[in-house]
Amino acid sequence: MSTSARVRAILGGVISAYRSDPVYQHRPQALAELDWIGRRLDQPIRIALAGTLKAGKSTLVNALVGEEIAPTDATEATRLVTWFRHGTTPRVTANHRDGRRTDVPITRGDGLTFDLARYSGAQGAANVGDIVDLDVQWPAAELEQTTIIDTPGTSSLSRDVSDRTLQLLVPRDGVPRVDAVVFLLRTLNAPDIALLKQIGELVGSGSGALGVIGVASRADEIGAGRIDAMMSAREVATRFTAELDRTGVCQAVVPVSGLLALTARTLQQSEFTALQKLAALDGDGATALTKAMLSADRFARQDDSLPVDAITRAALLDRFGMFGIRIAIAVLRAGVTDSQGLADELLDRSGLVALRDVIDQQFAQRADMLKAHTALRSLRRFVEANPIYATPFILADIDPLLADTHAFEELRLLGQLRSRPTTLNDDEMASLRRIIGGSGTDAASRLGLSNDAPYDGPRAAFAAVQRWRRRAEHPLNDPFTARACRAAVRSAEALVADYAAQGR
């Protein structure tokens, strides 16, 4: 029985318990809350993007969705927590503190802009402080599987803005509002790490940060926009990973340039043509271009020696950034001839592909488990807050599930096996990865059974238990290897127990 199914079963029991309790029959909102917890299990996984002020969160939202739906600006732009969900028609709703919901007018420019300043102008300026969060529904394919939450930056000069984020990520009542967090870092600073630790305790399992991915954001700027900036960014990200791994708050840090990724995903033919013209320059023109690419100001100012006019260049700069332009010119000179090729190349270099892979591995494949975990925690708090005669029994059902974090341990190990040295040989490594669910979580793929010998399961599972138990006791094991082997033992034991339960 999968965790998710068990959670549903518990939830069903709880709901019927509350329905039959006379006290709660007259309190529909309590039942509605239970319903809501249940519905969450079927809804897309909620991933929040968090980080310090100006870390590039909104830009990354746009890059992930592939459309400019989160407003960005040079100065502090995001002041409200904004939920991006899938919807058939674009719609923006503001949730007020008193529970009211109002529609926010949408202006269509290049993408979506919902001008809160204008909105508050119409509704009275006091209202913005009154808004809890914004809810954006948007018909984007990327949002079907995930709900993305954009948050205001921490350590903002205006305290209440930072507080909104903290309330979402580390709510005082301990009920997680999100299932997973992508944390954007520009430098490793102490407040960020402190916040990461807290998030890690709340999201994923209680014993580590499975639901958290670190992103070395604005990666193109780490190397000051040089052509090898992404290489530097990768090194920096590796160091971040090492330091965060030591503190145990986050599994992987991926360098991403959100701006470049967004531009690559929304590259327009006119932009490609303009860049192509610039890249095709040679002789004096090329020298002029080199000089123009020295600084942003130079690139955008009037200069007749370049074939593209200043307004277009300024627009390019806005879309690509200095690094983007340099890298695009280099890519074009290296022989890319069509806009699709350029877009692919830029997307690859932006690091977004790698980030999506990690998100897929860490979040999407485990969405059910993360959601189940969130639901359990919410349910537990609900039952404690609304006690009925069955409360102790319900808690007794929930707590073992919350405490059973072996599934999370497996996933943590899968991540770490890639980067940490062990004393295992290649063959052992392959079968270890398999047994802890590296190639699928059903019994057959864990044991590496082929389809034509399905009855071999119990014996193979038993053999695996013995094998890994022996391996775990090998005197030359380092602690990490021993830990991995013990996890394998436990996975194998679970298989044996499952077979026994099936009576085979």
Next chain:
Amino acid sequence: MTQPNEANPRPVAVIVELIDHTSRIAGLNDREDLAQRLLAAKTRISDPQIRVVIAGQLKQGKSQLLNSLLNMPVARVGDDESTVLTTVVHYGDAAAAELVLAPDQDGADPSVVAIPPNQLSADLRHAPQAQGRQVLRVEVAAPSPMLKGGLTFVDTPGVGGLGQPHLSATLGLLPDADALLMVSDTSQEFTEPELTFIRQALEICPVATIVATKTDLYPHWREIVAANGAHLQRARLNVPVVPVSSALRTHALALNDKELNDESNFPAIIKFLTDKVLSRENDRIKDQVVTEIHAAAEHLTLAVSTELAAINDPEKIERIKAELEQKKEDAQNALQQTALWQQVLNDGIADLTADVDHDLRNRFRNITAHTERIIDGCDPTQHWAEIGAELENVVATAVGDNFVWAHQRAEALAAEVARTFVEAGLDSVELAEVRARDMGAGLGEFNPVARLESEPIRAGHKVITGMRGSYGGVLMFGMLTSFAGLGMFNPLSLGAGLVLGRKAYKEDMENRMLRVRGEAKMNVRRFVDDVSFAVGKESRDRLRNIQRHLRDHYRGIANQTTRSLNESLQATLAAAQIEAGERDNRVRELERQLNILRQVIDNAVKLTPALAQ
């Protein structure tokens, strides 16, 4: 390209010449005490270090700024956090680098090890030359023409990272600094810690500018600079913001392209350094040195002119003698241990120590109370990291504010001591001198003794700001580092409750929560207590040091005054016994000396407008 050293208006050569003349006469008159003071003044004026501290958060381009300013790779740069040690860059004929090592267990003085300059690009914290001792800072000599005028740059490690989370740590370096370059890049607006730091730093070091770096990379840097300007205005901080691009400057120097250099806006920084820093709009050291010369010259004039008067008019000898005796006594009474200025100093320091301590305690008490309220309102195991980070932050800010406040109070106290010393001490001596003049004693040049007086007023500044390279800065740095990491510390988790029986669980949970809260509060108190212990010790030491400096300074002046009067007395007695034949020679010699001294005094007055009044 403009180099700022041309504009250095400090007339070092003239001042040194004045010192030489005066000390020669001091030698002739056997006044080695004055000669020594002049020598010290000479060392100070010919050591023209002007310290510019470069501060800022991590990865803002501090070291890159320095390198491209000097056009020399003196500071370590890289894409990751690179500057790990405070780097002091001063002028040298050839490039050289030294590590300053912490004293080892035996308590020996910090020692210095030379390293090859090409090693500067490496992480020097664990350089083999250090032989396992802690490296305090790196000193780099660079043959850059810009440094010739005495500029010394102090490049600080970026703060905000794991090892060094608080900008306030840099504050300790500022009392020594003549100017501050606060670096913040144009990728984003000021953050809260940055603005706090700017506010605190400006109180200690008013000569400052904010350098907004990396304008080449960010198309929207103008908006950022404007937003920062608005933030500063809202905080009522009056400090200029200079947007620059180190990358453009580097290219400009490589290509020798003036237009690029103008675009990099480095000329604006150089202008700031030239106009505000090198010109020393408030050049305290020059003023002090010139006043020193002035005072010494007047001490000598006193002796010389008394002797001259005695020789010229032997009849008056007895009267002059009696007056000098009287004055000597007055001076001794007024200036020695029991004098009022001593009381002002002792009481003042005692008050200040108590006040600073109280201020710190008060700040910490509020912090503790506030944090405890927060702990009571939540589950500390869930929010500990947040609480810890917040606590560290407010404690660091409180320590910084307390430091700034103590610094200002100490300066005020020094001024007060100086005032008492002059008014109640030297002026009372001068009273005697007024009487003497009334009697027509003809000691026309006696006035000068009261002159030496206007100097101590500024000495207050000197004593506090003059402890160059003192431990103060280093200690602040080290102290705050050692307490960082509270946020990483966790009280026992509530999760342990799961092993308990179901029934006991709920009650136990409540007890457990109480215990965890108690534990969290105790941790907070222990942390605050540790910090206040270390900070208290440091600030008491600093104040005691200031007291010692002030006391020695004024006692020295008092002794010199008494000695000058004494010497004059001796000279008067000697004059009585001079043979008639030698008399003319002696008169000529004394007149020559007097002439030189008058010129020295004239020049000194010209150099320092304040003396002319």
